[in-house]
Amino acid sequence: MILSVNQVRKSYGKTTVLKDISFEIDKPKIVALVGPNGSGKSTLLSIITNLLSAEHGEITILNKSSKDPTIFKEIAFMQDNSVLYDYLTGYDHLQFIADVQKISKQQIYHTAERIGMTGYLHKKVGKYSLGMKQHLLLTMAILNQPKLLILDEPLNGLDPTSAIKVRNLLLALLKEGTAILLSSHNLGEIDLITSNILFLKDGSIIQEHIPQIERTYYQIIVNDSQKAQTALQAESIHVKQINEKLMLYTNGVAINKVFLILHDQNIMILDIEKKVLGTEDRYQQVFGEEGKAL
Numbered sequence: 001m002i003l004s005v006n007q008v009r010k011s012y013g014k015t016t017v018l019k020d021i022s023f024e025i026d027k028p029k030i031v032a033l034v035g036p037n038g039s040g041k042s043t044l045l046s047i048i049t050n051l052l053s054a055e056h057g058e059i060t061i062l063n064k065s066s067k068d069p070t071i072f073k074e075i076a077f078m079q080d081n082s083v084l085y086d087y088l089t090g091y092d093h094l095q096f097i098a099d100v101q102k103i104s105k106q107q108i109y110h111t112a113e114r115i116g117m118t119g120y121l122h123k124k125v126g127k128y129s130l131g132m133k134q135h136l137l138l139t140m141a142i143l144n145q146p147k148l149l150i151l152d153e154p155l156n157g158l159d160p161t162s163a164i165k166v167r168n169l170l171l172a173l174l175k176e177g178t179a180i181l182l183s184s185h186n187l188g189e190i191d192l193i194t195s196n197i198l199f200l201k202d203g204s205i206i207q208e209h210i211p212q213i214e215r216t217y218y219q220i221i222v223n224d225s226q227k228a229q230t231a232l233q234a235e236s237i238h239v240k241q242i243n244e245k246l247m248l249y250t251n252g253v254a255i256n257k258v259f260l261i262l263h264d265q266n267i268m269i270l271d272i273e274k275k276v277l278g279t280e281d282r283y284q285q286v287f288g289e290e291g292k293a294l
């Protein structure tokens, strides 16, 4: 087991931000933690990495307690840029971590090159753009080649080219066996790199594992939707009727079979569209008006 979070609770004053949160990451994968501003994502990530303490609950990382100091060689946490010093260079930041963790100079340059920050590695951080700072924070996090990488908003402030770079890097790390838990508001990017999503709502987790195939559905418009719905349901094909439209969630149903049933019933297909249910659609379903306020 890479990460096990069991019944974690945290309150600030009278407000309980996390209510008995439990989830697991059993093998290398990319898991996204999603929720509106103030839903407790950073609090949860800080508790997992032992920067904050929970009032209740237990966390194990690589089968050891998260409080065990030896696990810090195996995990890394990318926080926001408040941990950077303007008067030091990117290289200084990396060298500091390398000295503490006995990482070679060669590994510093190799990691910086993977993110593409060698061009400004020796410039003072005070002169970095937001995207450059994000690159430095990510380089700092992956310098020790962690088995569990925890990233708070890694895509924040990145232009599309930088976001693609970071996305490809995360996928490469995953291939090398790193499990990644990240928080993000960039739902489009999340769709591209992960199928495991944890929605944080009212202090509780709603877990989703949506393989791409199950996200696919057909929107069919027919000349008699009531008759079509009855005919398809008689063949155990689940459809949802919205006005004159039928929503057909494929889940392994061959669309050809649907065509045959409708044809046998003399039902005419006026329009058919294949759609993919994205994280953004699910976000709206889970958070409703709260989500729209973002």
Ligand SMILES: Nc1ncnc2c1ncn2[C@@H]1O[C@H](COP(=O)(O)OP(=O)(O)OP(=O)(O)O)[C@@H](O)[C@H]1O
Binding pocket: 012, 017, 035, 036, 037, 038, 039, 040, 041, 042, 043, 044
């Ligand atoms: N030190 C603190 N003292 C009191 N309340 C806090 C403290 N830190 C966070 N909170 C509150 O806890 C809640 C969760 O905050 P947190 O920063 O974890 O949310 P988040 O989901 O990471 O938000 P965002 O998406 O805006 O980064 C918020 O209501 C916040 O105001």
